[in-house]
């Protein structure tokens with residue numbers, strides 16, 4: 001019989017698929033690393049497993065303990081999957097801009113969810129960073145993985161995701177493009193690819209307009225899971241050869257095209273990363289190979305990005321019926 005013993009064993013080894021339609025007019029090869037095929041539906045399963053393994057080894061997480069983490073959802077799902085298998089409780093703290101669908105997913109896995117305001121400074125006691133710190137102090141047996149400073153985050157990508165991409169492309173990758181949230185994905189994969197290629201692979205970050213990574217002041221944007229208003233320790237500031245800023249509108253319109261034209265129902269940060277990858281690809285040589293990482297699936301965004309009324313309300317579509325605006329922007 002061929003089977004996996006548990007869902008945690010399904011984490012990683014995600015496929016690359018060529019983007020065929022949104023790449024019209026581009027001769028370079030653009031390959032998407034499809035991270036929603038992880039069992040929890042996102043790239044974050046990888047770091048969750050690695051952070052818990054290390055915490056157990058270091059004696060920070062003991063049997064019956066509670067995992068407390070500020071998370072926009074995906075890291076929570078990954079942590080909840082591993083926690084279930086190993087008998088830990090989970091309490092997740094989310095900013096209120098995170099969709100209700102995503103919060104309900106966390107609850108479905110058995111976690112408790114605490115929602116905090118987005119529109120306060122990180123140092124405000126109500127911010128989701130501070131609330132999670134307080135809970136981690138007050139709950140007995142609590143451990144806070146802190147994906148923003150935990151080096152297991154970038155390391156999981158250095159040791160696994162990076163080598164996967166290098167092997168899958170047989171070392172022919174020329175550019176790697178990913179969105180930057182904690183920076184763990186781009187820092188870990190970027191470091192591995194740079195070492196493996198002896199500096200030949202270019203590492204390109206994609207960032208929402210307003211985020212600090214592309215020189216913004218931290219003004220609000222709607223794309224979830226990427227961009228920051230501070231500099232996390234998990235982000236290696238020397239890793240990117242370039243950062244491409246992408247607007248919410250461009251991110252969301254391209255996210256919708258990925259579903260309609262590539263059969264990839266993915267989240268808004270995927271549209272953002274692909275928008276950046278297409279900019280890179282337009283300037284690339286025909287035999288260049290550009291890999292873009294797609295962090296999560298689109299089911300958590302059905303009432304936002306995939307909802308015409310929501311898109312219209314924010315000015316991202318000019319009318320409910322007007323599919324033509326998609327082509328207008330790109």
Ligand code: PMP
Pocket residue numbers: 072074075179180181182183184185186224225226267269270295296
């Ligand atoms: N996209 C989504 C949907 C995410 O949840 C995250 C994680 N915050 C990212 C992109 C960015 O990944 P990283 O934190 O590794 O930079």
